[in-house]
Each structure stands twice: as structure tokens, then as C-alpha cells.
Amino acid sequence: MKRILLGVSLMSAFVLSGCQTSSAADQDTRSSVVAVTSESQLIEEAANEASSTVQRSTEADQEVPEKQEAYRYRINAATSVVEPIDAESDSKVALLTFDDSPDQHAVEIAEKLKSINAPAIFFVNGMYIESDEGKEKLKQLYDMGFDIGNxxxxxxxLSTISPEEQREEILKTNELIYEVTGEKPHFFRAPHGVTTEMSDTVMAEEGMVSMNWTYGYDWEADYQTSEALTDIMLNTEYLNDGANLLMHDRKWTNEAVLSIAEGLIDKGYTLADPKLIELPEREE
Structure with a gap:
């Protein structure tokens, strides 16, 4: 009987030992499976991330930078009229320009134009921007978004001075403007409208557009009041499509400028944006 009980006990111990061994093996197997599964997940996640990175990189490579608006107009070299380059561009435009800036009133003129989003070119005399005050005025004009001309x-x-002096008159002003704005001017207007062979040469070298004007009146004694100037600027026979309006940094022009700009708009004119005027290539 004792032998039987002993056998049963040994058998039970063997069975229990087997069960424990089996459980340990199962646990190791499960751990191995979990480890393999986790590793697979990590590999899959890494692959997915790499794929996403490649996709983002590809998408970035395919992004096309926003295209700058193409030129729509050019200045007629013979008449200074603002002409559309193609049939899609509105021909009923007028360009506002202000010479002898920035003397006394240019910043106020610019602020008034800015209030109605009216673009313009301010043609600068270098002698006005040699002082700190003049430089600050020029910076204000430029920071408001207006084009700066020479x-x-x-x-x-220009016809009364030497070719060397002519070159210096233009290039010195270009450099002074560049010092303040970080940009050389694209437009040139000769004093009194008198261009020369040398000024044409400098324009070609600097990649600038030379222009005169189609009409202007604010230097004439009869039009040195706001009312008289506004009336003639809006009702002259010379107001036509592509008109290039000459004005100056003057008290009466400052007083009239808003009425002139709004009057042109009321007559159906679009005020030409100088940034849409075709420029020649410039060698930096």
C-alpha cells in the first residue's frame, strides 16, 4: 500500500513538475511573441514615418512659389504715355508722379494718397536726402509702398554740364536712395525734361526707364491754388488714356492731390501702379 501511495506521490510530483515547466515555457513563448510583435510594430511605424517624411519632402519640392504679377504696361519712349502691353490690360489709366521730392510736402502728399490706396512715383533730388531729416522723409515714402524715382x-x-557731371548727377542720387531704401530706383526723370546722350547711356547701364510727362501745371502762376490746379488737372484736353501726370512737392499740390486722385477715379481712370510698368534688365 505504501508502495502504491509512494508511486502516486511521485507521479503527482512529476505531473506538477511538468505543469510548472510547461507554464514557464509558455510564458517564454508569449514573451517572445510579444517582443517580436513590438519589434514589428516599431519597424512598421518607422517605415510609415519615413514614408510620410518622403511624401512631405516631395510635396514641398512640388510647391510652386507664388508668381509675381507680370508687367502690364510700358512707357512710350517718345511720348511718355503709359501704354498697355497687351489687349487684356486696361488702357484707361493715369500715372501720378511728383518731382522735387522730398522737400516740404511729399510725406503729406503720400499719406493722402495712401489713404485711398493710390499709387505714385516720387522723383527724388539727391540734395534733399543728404540730411538725416531728408533721409527719414525718403524712408517714410518708401515704407508706405511708393516707388522712388531719380x-x-x-x-x-543736363545739356548744360559735362558728360562726366551728368553721370555723377544721376549715379550719386541712385546711391543715396539705395543707402536709405536698399533698392536702386527704376525710373528717371531729367530736370526740365531735357535728356542727353549720356543720360540715355546711364539708363541703359543701370537698367532704368527714362520718362518725361504728358502734362502738368502746378509750376504755373495761374494754377498755384488748390481749386485752380484741381480743375485744370481733371479737365485739360491732355487728359487721355495713359496720361503721365507731372506734379511737384508744393503746398498747393498737397492741398489739391486728394481731389485730383479721386477726380481721376470718378472719371473712370485706373491709377497706374508703377510696379506693373515694364523694366529693362539691370546688371547688378
Whole structure:
């Protein structure tokens, strides 16, 4: 009987030992499976992330930078009229320009134009931007988004000075403007409308557009009041499509400028944006 009980006990111990061994093996197997599964998940996640990175990189490569608006107009070299480049561009435009800036009133003129989002070119004389005050005025004009043109350093009649002096008159003003704005001017207007062979040469070298005007009146004694100037600027026979309006940094022009700009708009004119005027290539 004792032998039987002993056998049963040994058998039970063997069975229990087997069960424990089996459980340990199962646990190891499950741990291995979990480890393999986790590793697979990590590999899959890494692959997915790599794929996403490649996709984002590809999408970035395919992004096309926003295209700048193409030129719509050009300045007629013979008449200074603002002409559309193609049939899609509105021909009924007028360009506002202000010479002898920034003397006394240019910043106020600019602020008034800015209030109605009216673009313009301010043609600068270098002699006005040699002082800190003049530089600050120029910076204000530029920061408001207006185009800055070159009107020579001291406002001479170019035909009365030497070719070397002509070159200096233009290039010195370009450099002064660049020092303040970080951008060289794209437009040039010769004092008194007198261009020369040398000024044409400098325009070609600097990649600038030379322009005169189609009409202007604010230097004439009869139009040195706000009312008279507004009336003639809006009702002259010279107001036609592509008109290039000459005005100056003057008290009466400052007083009339808003009425002139709004009057042109009321007559159906679009005020031409100088940034849409075609420029020649410039060699930096």
C-alpha cells in the first residue's frame, strides 16, 4: 500500500513538475511573441514615418512659389504715355508722379494718397536726402509702398554740364536712395525734361526707364491754388488714356492731390501702379 501511495506521490510530483515547466515555457513563448510583435510594430511605424517624411519632402519640392504679377504696361519712349502691353490690360489709366521730392510736402502728399490706396512715383533730388531729416522723409515714402524715382542730385539742365557731371548727377542720387531704401530706383526723370546722350547711356547701364510727362501745371502762376490746379488737372484736353501726370512737392499740390486722385477715379481712370510698368534688365 505504501508502495502504491509512494508511486502516486511521485507521479503527482512529476505531473506538477511538468505543469510548472510547461507554464514557464509558455510564458517564454508569449514573451517572445510579444517582443517580436513590438519589434514589428516599431519597424512598421518607422517605415510609415519615413514614408510620410518622403511624401512631405516631395510635396514641398512640388510647391510652386507664388508668381509675381507680370508687367502690364510700358512707357512710350517718345511720348511718355503709359501704354498697355497687351489687349487684356486696361488702357484707361493715369500715372501720378511728383518731382522735387522730398522737400516740404511729399510725406503729406503720400499719406493722402495712401489713404485711398493710390499709387505714385516720387522723383527724388539727391540734395534733399543728404540730411538725416531728408533721409527719414525718403524712408517714410518708401515704407508706405511708393516707388522712388531719380530726379538728379542738384536739378541741373543736363545739356548744360559735362558728360562726366551728368553721370555723377544721376549715379550719386541712385546711391543715396539705395543707402536709405536698399533698392536702386527704376525710373528717371531729367530736370526740365531735357535728356542727353549720356543720360540715355546711364539708363541703359543701370537698367532704368527714362520718362518725361504728358502734362502738368502746378509750376504755373495761374494754377498755384488748390481749386485752380484741381480743375485744370481733371479737365485739360491732355487728359487721355495713359496720361503721365507731372506734379511737384508744393503746398498747393498737397492741398489739391486728394481731389485730383479721386477726380481721376470718378472719371473712370485706373491709377497706374508703377510696379506693373515694364523694366529693362539691370546688371547688378
Amino acid at each position: 530726379h538728379t542730385q542738384t536739378h541741373p539742365n
